[in-house]
Amino acid sequence: MSSATHPDCPPGPGAYVVAIAITAPLAVRLRNAVAARLRPGRYLYCGSAYGPGGLQARLARHFRQHKSIRWHIDQLTTVGEVLGAWAIAGGDECELVARLGFLPVPIEGFGATDCGHCRSHLLRWPSRVSARAIRTALASGGEAPVWLQASATPGFRA
């Protein structure tokens, strides 16, 4: 199955923050089989892509709705609406979590199974927090985040 890479996505490896909106309560499952519930709203997932295909391949996967469930975050991107993503060439996912530390943690341990220090790689994005505030926080390390608009959501701009 091929998937188109986003025209604005930087080539090579890096870190990213995917923005997802869910419109109904969503039960998600962690690797230890504990189920948790996400309420409707917006969420941000911090990840990194240092394998083959880098950011382009990984974000194309996150933007694709139909796929097998491999990572925790797939439970959101297959059901919710992926709004888009900020990509940072050469970035570090845990550093991005730290920069977004003012956001609430919805589920302890989500996406952080292999990470020894973050409480979660998934954060809740309350409606009172603007996209500009997220962008500014992500840019605080110096690298400029590149916003990748998901094609399915023409009304959303970050």
Ligand SMILES: [Zn+2]
């Ligand atoms: Zn981490």
